[in-house]
Amino acid sequence: MPPIFKTDKGMKRYYFFLIILLTFSSLRAQTPEEFSIFLDEINGDSLRETVADLQNFETRFCLREGGNKEVAEYIVQRLENYGVNAEIDSFYVQDGHFWLSGDFSSWFYNVKGTLAPAQSSDSIVIIGAHADAIATDANYNLLPLCPGADDNASGVAVMIEMARIIHQFNLLPKHHIHFMAYDAEEIGLVGAYHDAEARVNNQEKVVVMLNNDMVSYQPDDDWKLTFHWYDNAQDISQKAVEVCETYTDITPVIPVGEDNDLRQNSDSYAYDQNGFKTVFAIENTFSAYYHTENDSVQWNNAEFHEHVARYNFAMLFNYGFANLQTLSLDDYASSASVLVYPNPANESATIQLYLPEQTDINTVITDMSGKIVWKYDNKSCAVGIFYIHLDCQNFANGIYFCKIFSNNRNETIKLIINH
């Protein structure tokens, strides 16, 4: 059945784009083409690898010996690799109550990653997911192994993928972006309440909290994502539907009546209860391996997962970078810059830049004294991502400056060579 389904969706998207093109044909920037360049880099395999990494902890049950500190360290490392300033927010809960097995006193480990805006702003956009997991037998006895691939390594993977894409394009947000991984969701949304309450105490201005919990299990022929919504944030769930229809092949579902009761069962509820706007995305066909020892990465639908990540990127971009409705070429030019990797480099390096318009590019590399050691001109480069390959084998160890000149834009980036 997939071909029929895909054709339907494809046609729908085609008409949508056509309408947009006709409406804004004089303002080319308002077509979603430039935006697709970002979305197309979102990768199901990358998501799957993160899920596998998290599954490899064997258990992420928050009350186990030593707790989830190692898990938090892994997530901090991943975020740091993408230029996000990340740290563990550890906290102790005395005499807490676990809905399944009574009282506890324990340390917990949230992860908080922050990306500062290009210009000062007091607003914060949060993308969050719980990193802990649980598995029980049919009688609700806890089991030692809990891979928690769908619940909820899948949500954490989406959060990390957002950091990867933002880093890849060196995107500069308008507001603070916070990347959150919560501990102890499974015993009562403990990590999320801890964070949401701290934000109330600090009088933080949270624009939206995007929650993903169980977002990778779905039959191939029926991609649906449910948005559990909250009374004071219906504008957010409406935007979620719109974004899902525009930028993904997933059919959005807004539950009515008691079908929306599940809104209380994930981290977003802690934010809602503390007065913040939020929306909770979850797979519509519920995982067959929920809270079992079989919730492993092999059941993940990487393509569906990728489209869930596309929805998230569009939401994050809309609230944290630039309004998707009024997006202009300038928004891309100002939010996308130049990237050099790896840096420090050994044998070779890649300079990557996003070109909002066709342009000539002149690249010059100088050493510390200003002496030109490498030079290259590219004529009439097309709109999109542009890559410059650098063979560094003949460069001596040291610090260099890459200077890139294009239409109306000069960029200088420091490059370190370390053979």
Ligand SMILES: [Zn+2]
């Ligand atoms: Zn969950």
